[in-house]
Amino acid sequence: MSTPDKSPFLDDDLAPPVRAFRATLYLAQRLRYLMDERLRADGLTTQQAALLTLVGALGTPSLKQAAAGLGSTHQNVAQLVQALQRKGLLEVRDDPADGRRKLLAVTEASRAYWAARDDGDHAAVAGWFTALSPAELGTFAALTDRLVHALDQRRLP
Numbered sequence: 001m002s003t004p005d006k007s008p009f010l011d012d013d014l015a016p017p018v019r020a021f022r023a024t025l026y027l028a029q030r031l032r033y034l035m036d037e038r039l040r041a042d043g044l045t046t047q048q049a050a051l052l053t054l055v056g057a058l059g060t061p062s063l064k065q066a067a068a069g070l071g072s073t074h075q076n077v078a079q080l081v082q083a084l085q086r087k088g089l090l091e092v093r094d095d096p097a098d099g100r101r102k103l104l105a106v107t108e109a110s111r112a113y114w115a116a117r118d119d120g121d122h123a124a125v126a127g128w129f130t131a132l133s134p135a136e137l138g139t140f141a142a143l144t145d146r147l148v149h150a151l152d153q154r155r156l157p
Contacts, residue, residue, distance in 0.1 A: 032046045035121075048083060048084055048089075051077065051081070051090070055104045055105065056106045059105075062101055062102065062104070063081065063104065081104065089110040089113065090110065091104070092104060093105055
């Protein structure tokens, strides 16, 4: 049964896999909201930031690779790309090996923007996880990594 400080969405009477799913979904939505609030003043969203982070990590991925990396649709990522292009944070380049394919790249303005705010964002994220001890946080990260890896091995329906 739910206690007053817990959402009925996370009822203790649920089967453990269902409760874990709901808790993860709720946590993801809550964290996304918190980051959206941090980025709002600069006209960015967490999804846009995630795309910039992914492109920065991959170098020059195609739109298809970026969509797969975000676990999103081609159409959704194309909309994110357009918004980030308008803001001068992302470039779309022709693939020299295949002129039909487009590659994504972060701009120097994007690199400078994140360099100026990464420390503050990292500190905020650390603050969101202070309910966990360092050991618990390590365990949480390891378990999350393991679950993500297992899900990535499955074929999507």
